[in-house]
Amino acid sequence: xxxxxxxxxxxxxxxxxEKYPSRPFPQRKCTVYSVAGRSGDLIVDENAYTNxxxxxxxxxxxxxxxxxxxxxxxxxxxxxxGYQKLTDDYDPSIYRMARVANAVEFLNSLNKFGxxxxxxxCQPQRYPVVDEVWTHxxxxxxxxxxxxSVGLLPAYPLIEITxxxxxxxxxxxxxxMTISIGTAAAISRIVxxxxxxxxxxxxxNQRPLYTSTxxxxxxxxxGDTIYAVEEAGEIHGLTxxxxxxxxxx
Numbered sequence: 001x002x003x004x005x006x007x008x009x010x011x012x013x014x015x016x017x018e019k020y021p022s023r024p025f026p027q028r029k030c031t032v033y034s035v036a037g038r039s040g041d042l043i044v045d046e047n048a049y050t051n052x053x054x055x056x057x058x059x060x061x062x063x064x065x066x067x068x069x070x071x072x073x074x075x076x077x078x079x080x081x082g083y084q085k086l087t088d089d090y091d092p093s094i095y096r097m098a099r100v101a102n103a104v105e106f107l108n109s110l111n112k113f114g115x116x117x118x119x120x121x122c123q124p125q126r127y128p129v130v131d132e133v134w135t136h137x138x139x140x141x142x143x144x145x146x147x148x149s150v151g152l153l154p155a156y157p158l159i160e161i162t163x164x165x166x167x168x169x170x171x172x173x174x175x176x177m178t179i180s181i182g183t184a185a186a187i188s189r190i191v192x193x194x195x196x197x198x199x200x201x202x203x204x205n206q207r208p209l210y211t212s213t214x215x216x217x218x219x220x221x222x223g224d225t226i227y228a229v230e231e232a233g234e235i236h237g238l239t240x241x242x243x244x245x246x247x248x249x
Contacts, residue, residue, distance in 0.1 A: 001017040001019075001020060001088065001089045001090060002015075002016075002017060002088065002089055003017065003056055003086065003087065003088035003089075004085075004086070004087045004088070005076075005084055005085070005086045005098065005100075005120070006076065006080050006084035006085070007084075007085070008076060010056075010058065013060075013069065013072055013073050013076065014060050014061060014065075014069040014073075015058045015059075015060055015073065016058060016059055016060070016061070017056050017057065017058050017088075018057045018058065018059060018115070019057060020090050021054060021055055021056055021057075021088070021090060022055070023091075024052035024053060024054060024122075025052065025249060026049035026050050026051070026052050026124035026249055027049065027050045028045060028046075028048070028049060028050075029045075029046040029047075029048040029049060029050055030043050030044060030045045030046060031043075031044045031046070032044075049124035049125075049249060050124060051121055051122060051123060051124060052122050052124060053101065053119050053120065053121060053122070054086070054096065054098060054119070054120040054122050055117050055118065055119050055120075056088075056117070056118045056120075057115070057116075057117050058115065058116065058117075058118055059114055059115035059116075060073075060110055060114055060115070061114075062114050066114070070107065070110060070111055073107065073110070074103075074107050077100045077103040077106070077107065077118075078103050078104075078107075080100070082099060083097040083098060083099050083123060084097070084098065084099070085097060085098075086098035086120055086122065087129070092129065093128065093129055094126040094127060094128060094129060094248065095126075095127050095129055096120075096122040096123065096125070096126060096127070097122065097123045097125070097127075098120035098121060098122040098123070099120065099121050100118070100119070100120060100121075101119040101120060101121040102117075102118070102119045106118050106119070124249055125247035125248075125249070126247055126248040126249060127245075127247050127248075128152075128247075128248075131243060131244075132152070132243065132244035132245075132246055133241065133242070133243050133244075134241070134242045134244075135239060135240070135241040135242075136228070136239070136240055137237055137238075137239055137240075138170075138228045138229060138230055138237065138238055138239070138240050139230050139235055139236075139237040139238075140229065140230050140231065140235045141229075142227060142228065142229035142231075143227070143228055143229070143240070144225050144226070144227045144228075145225060145226040145227075145228070145240075145242050146223070146224075146225050147220060147221060147222055147223060147224045147225070147244065147246075148222070149222040149223060150222075151248070152221070152222075152244075152246035152247060152248055153221065153246060153247055153248065153249065154219035154220055154221030154222075154224075154246065155219055155220070155221075155244060155245040155246045155247060156193075156194035156195035156217065156219055156220075156245060157194050157220055157226070157242055157243060157244050157245055158191070158192070158193055158194070158195075158242075158243040158245060159172060159191075159192040159193075159194075159226065159240065159241070159242050159243075160189060160190065160191055160192070160202075160240070160241045160243075161181075161187075161189070161190040161192070161228075161238055161239070161240055162188060162189045162190075162238065162239045162241070163188070163236070163237070163238045163239055164181070164186060164187045164188075164190060164238050165186050165234060165236040165238075166184055166185060166186040166234070167184050167234045168230055168232075168234060168235070168236060168238065169181065169182050169230065169231050169232040170190070170228070170229075170230055170231075170238060170240075171228070171229050171230075171231045172192060172226065172227070172228055172240075173226070173227040173228075173229075174215075174218070174220060174224070174225070174226050174227075175218070175220075175224055175225065176215045176216045176217075176218040177194075177213065177214070177215035177216060177217060177218070178212075178213075178214045178215055179192060179199060179211070179212070179213050179214075180211070180212045180231075181199065181208050181210070181211045182209075182210035182211070182212070183208040183209040183210050183211070184209075185208070185209070187201050187203070187208060188202070188203065189201075189202040189203070190202065190208065194217050194218075194219075194220075195245070197213075197217045199211050199213065220244070221246065226242055228240040
C-alpha cells in the first residue's frame with residue numbers, strides 16, 4: 001500500500017506502508033459551560049468539526065542508499081508548508097487536505113530504526129476525488145442547478161460566471177441569497193465565494209460595481225437549488241460553474 005502527499009507517492013521515496021491505517025473521525029466543535037446552580041452543562045455548538053490525525057506506519061529499506069533516501073524524504077516533509085492533498089490506496093475515492101505533524105520525530109526514528117509512524121494533521125473533510133462540479137450555459141431563460149442526494153454534508157459553494165458581456169446582468173438565487181451584478185462593464189470571470197462571503201472580478205479581485213447581495217450566505221446540501229439567469233441588458237448568454245465543496249467525514 002502507498003499514500004500520495006503533495007503529488008509525490010510514498011513508494012517513489014522508498015517508503016513502504018506496513019499496514020492499512022485506521023480511519024479517524026472528527027469531533028464536533030463546541031464549547032461547554034458549567035453554569036452555577038444549573039443541572040448539566042450548557043453546550044454551544046459551532047456547527048464545525050475538529051482536525052483529525054491520520055497515521056501511516058512505514059519502513060524504509062536499508063543499505064547504502066538509506067541516507068540518500070532520508071535526505072529526499074526530509075526535503076519533502078520539512079520543505080513543504082501548509083496543507084496539501086493526501087490520498088492513499090486504502091480509500092482511493094476520497095482525498096484530505098493534510099500537513100505533516102511530526103516530521104522531525106519521524107525522520108529521527110527512520111534514521112535510527114528504519115521504520116516510524118508518520119502523522120498527518122488533516123482537515124476534517126473527506127472530499128470526493130472527483131469534485132462535485134456542474135457547468136451550464138445560461139441566458140434569459142435561466143437554469144436551475146439542483147443538488148443531488150448523495151450523502152455528502154452541506155458546504156459553502158463556489159460559483160464562477162464567465163463571459164459576461166457589457167450591460168448584461170447576471171443573477172444568482174439560492175434558498176437564502178440573491179446576488180445581482182449590474183455593472184455595465186464586460187467581465188471575463190466573476191467569482192462568488194460563499195465561504196468568504198465575497199463577489200469579485202477574478203482579474204483584479206475587486207467587487208464589480210452595482211453588485212447587490214441580499215440575504216444570508218448559507219451552506220447548501222441535498223435538494224437545494226441554485227438558479228442562474230441573465231436577466232436584463234443585451235442577452236448574449238454566459239457560462240455558470242458551481243463547485244459544491246460538499247464533503248464526507
